[in-house]
Amino acid sequence: MADSPAFELACERIEADTNLERIETRGTVRLALKAAGFNASSISPDQLAVVVEKLLPGELTRRGVPNPGSVCARVKDALSSMGAIAQEEAPEALFVRMGGG
Amino acid sequence: MQLLSLVVVCAYSLIALGVGVKLVLMSRQTRRGPELLVGLAFLAGGMVGYPFNIAATVLWGSNADLALAAYAVGQTGMAGSAVLALASWQVMFAPSSRRARVFLCVWGVAMAALLVVGIRTTQPDPSRFASSWYALLLFWQLTCYAVLAVAALHHAFMLHRREALGLSDPVVTNRMLFWGITEISVSLQYLITLCSIAMAKLGMAGFFSPLIIASLGVIAAAATYVAFATRTAGVSWTRTELGARAEG
Structure with a gap:
């Protein structure tokens, strides 16, 4: 199943703003989504914004960003x-x- | 024990009637597929499948022709309920998946074929449990409820995680959870029956217990009621009572 446009956009932005590789970026966002109870194929921009605000900083910190x-x-x-x-x-x-x- | 089983089936049928009618009426307002499919699945199983199968068993000793007709209707109701339930899974959990649509079509055609063969080769008496076709018919229905149980419980788990971020309503999570419990109870009923059939064929002592089957029926009926017919879906009980017990 294809990933949602919101997921693709978030990954593109993180990849552009950090030194993480594409596969690392997508894996990091997927881990945050899993912890939040979502999957990459169906998450909406609004839902992803909440995950990005509340869970993604911790995931990026763990990867030394x-x-x-x-x-x-x-x-x-x-x-x-x-x-x-x-x-x-x-x-x-x-x-x-x-x-x- | 027969009386208890009858009471459980009656209770389940009444709940299925209430929930089925509620969902079908709701679908007329919302014009959405999930409520129509789930509602019709409850009506087909609870109002056609179970009652007609019981009627067939009761009539078998006195009027064989009528019993066979009731048996055909009852088995069709059970199979129809399973088809509608699996269709609701596809519409709700995999609406754009081509593989899910193909699976549903293949599964539905096989279900229809097994139903026809099953009705022609078995009778509404205990001898049907010796028929491999009947066992296959039950197994096929089991796969439908197992798929629904896994999907509903997995999604309830995901919704529970979303609650921590304020992205899911606990009532909605509980409705999904109790729907999953209904499906897993039904799956276990089929599984226990099938295991007993297999053990009997192998000459081993079966562990088929009407009490276990009836107990699972009670769980299925209660979970259906909580999921579809209550305002809070048991949130106040599961969150405060169970939470307090876990902490205490």
């Missing part, structure tokens, strides 16, 4: 400029609707 906070802030800005993207309905959508949400 300097100034992880500012890197993540730039990734968040890039994600916020993506706007809404048409996505498939999430598996939990039925249960959200059942609660009237």
